[in-house]
Amino acid sequence: MTFSDELWDSAADVYDAVRAHPFLTGLTDGTLPHEAFGHFVTQDSHYLRGYARALAVLAARAPTEDDTTLFAQHAAGAIAAEQEMHAELSASLRIDRSGTPGPTTLAYTSYLLATVHGGSFAEGLGAVLPCYWIYARVGEALLAGSSPDPLYARWIAMYGGDEFQAVVDAAVGVMDRVAADLAPVERERVLAHYRTTSRYEWMFWDAAWRLETWPV
């Protein structure tokens, strides 16, 4: 069993909860209100800025030149592709993506940044991995059925597409390589970060579903 298998299995219950969430079932059957999707797109634009910063820190702390190149490319290229899609979706939904990050967005990005700065490279990678991997698995699972709503179909095609899957495979491969040299205590820390950010992934969809705002 590879370390990435162990990681995936450790948060498989969270992934199952993600798949069952009404935001995703609504995306698939087309019943998700555009207001909730617009909320998601706006918050995700904020999220991606924080995520890109976290990947850039990871690139700077990477153990090999190839890893630095990989995460720097992901910080620039992958994020640009997602932001481009958000710009198109926002125009179709006629939403303005300005405003401030909501509570869940801020908590999630703050956790990512704290971990990539304060933990080891492996811990940082464990924290960013659910962002890659859960979206790839969700995209892959939803691709065949897609959605009757063309905006949701566009979103599913992005994450279910080969390009995104290849990006994710590369990041998972680095995790497996790095894990070979980790002491058991550090593996446990990686698993803990991975589970926490998997939970944040569920919370991010839930926040959009609830149209979350700051309570005061």
Ligand SMILES: Cc1ncc(CN)c(N)n1
């Ligand atoms: C919250 C979140 N998580 C993951 C992804 C996919 N990079 C995303 N765009 N937004």
